[in-house]
Amino acid sequence: MNGTHWLAVNGLSLTEGSTRIIDDASLRFGAQHTVVLGPNGAGKSTLLRLIHGLLHPTGGSLDWPRALSQAMVFQRPVMLRTTALANVIYGLKLKGHSATECEQRARQALARVGLDALAKRPARLLSGGEQQRVALARAWALEPQLLILDEPTASLDPASSREVERIIKDIAAAGARILMTTHNLGQARRLGEEIVFIDRGRIVEQTPVEQFFTQPQTEAAQRFLKEESP
């Protein structure tokens, strides 16, 4: 893993008042698919937002060996009051693509998430699962080198969750690195290659996925797995 990482996090901290939300986190991301796990309030989402640049750390740094284009999908999809297609086009337009290219790429992306039939429908009137797929299409259309997903299936029913997982796998297969959080351990197992386990803002362990679920290295992770497993 050394030398081949795509992101090195060095002593990253985010303090709000006297609360340390991320506390001196240092690790290297090298896996193609990384899943960040941890109890509620551990700082998973915050870590992702720091990496994506939505938040600025109060200490430490992010070192990118090579700048990666990024896209992020949030727990609750944010849809503009326009069609599904126009929502996808919006992201492309901000990147400066021409109108025809935007439309073409947006249509392609919608087709890849299985929503070409709903392209002209108002995005906000789609179901939660469909909206999340539009959000995934919007991210995918940008052809990011790193796709960050913050609990993308947390508010979805099982069928929609499976569909979203399928799309995430496809995006990864198209070459994007995946960095995501989830509360669903089965999903972590299916999508992850490496698990980063964090607790109370600290990086507790970083383990290949199989090993994490069979032989977690730390007591905190063992406890977490016991509590979260059905």
Next chain:
Amino acid sequence: MHEFNEPFVTAWQLVAGADARLAGIVLLSLSVSLTATLIACVAGMPVGALLAVGRFPGRRVLIVLFNGLMGLPPVVVGLLIYLLLSRAGPLGQFGLLFSPAAMVIAQAVLVTPIVAALTRQVIADEWSEYREQLRSLGASRSRAAATLLWDGRFSLSTAALAGFGRAIAEVGAVMIVGGNIDGVTRVMTTTIALETSKGDLPLALALGFILIAVVLAINAVAYAMRGWAERHWG
């Protein structure tokens, strides 16, 4: 009792008979206030959106200022515009005083802070929902402001409406800068004020009815439009 009823009867006859003098006053009122509201929207909505999403020194002061200016007394606005437009004033050379244009200017000044402050509230709510997504997609703040203005277009109709309601109902500003000249700058509110003081109640009452009807109708249309938008765009 007969004396109390009489003005109502005459007022109704004026409305029902589409009295030409009445119609002229109503049309001038509507065109002045609609134009003023339009100008206020063009000026105030971008300002409100930038106040909601922007980060620049003096932002908080401006927010407080615009919120405060929502309660600007029309007579004071009228007086200030009068001073600007009067022959000796800085804009005196254009000879706009006592013209419908002067009334439009005064009402636009009166209404712009209302539109800006209400827009800021609407856009600030949207911004808290969209902020991360828009920043993630790489939208600059000004781009985000433009996006949210379009996205909030149905909610913003309320801001425009509040502005129009203020403009059409005010007397002080149009009275001072328009001069209430018969057939030129006489609008519904100034006519009501004048005719009431002269004791000609039927015309005043007829205009009062129309004024209320206009305000109600516009609110009803806006309400229906928002309902439609909600169903069609979520």
